[in-house]
Amino acid sequence: MKQIALALLAGALFAVGLGVSGMTRPSKVVGFLDVAGGWDPSLAFVMAGAISVHFLAYRALRRQQRAAPESAPRFPLLADRLSLPTRTGVDARLLGGAAIFGVGWGLAGYCPGPALVSLATGSGAVLAFVLAMAAGMAIAHFAAAPRSAPADAATAGRTARDP
Secondary structure (H helix, E strand, O other): OHHHHHHHHHHHHHHHHHHHHOOOOHHHHHHHHOOOOOOOOHHHHHHHHHHHHHHHHHHHHHHHHHHOOOOOOOOOOOOOOOOOOOOOOOOHHHHHHHHHHHHHHHHHOOOHHHHHHHHHHOOHHHHHHHHHHHHHHHHHHHHHOOOOOOOOHHHOOOOOOOO
């Protein structure tokens, strides 16, 4: 229950931050991405602020984890350990995904977080974007799923994704 409450609190705080910063207004985002035209640099300050807060909090957390005695409070509070990425290389999938994300963000003015927050406006355009985004995520999930080898002759030619 604590995890759900904390997730709701973090999500609400994130949503408020997106709204206050203007990230839920596509015109603001497109203005930021239009570096050749009427560039609006204000979102760069939002990003720099968010990165700075995360950087300082992460460093403090890691320092505390290394120096804390066994009796000290453990961080993260609701997990056994921090979940850190295990892959560090840049490959074609990462670059392709980043390109698709960037094109979608530039064309629509939304990325996943602000789009979900903007659903509260009841806009049909936002709903269409979120549905298209969900469909794209589902397609990417199934396209990236590993295919398993057939278990026997009865399943020969079928993959794990086949009905």
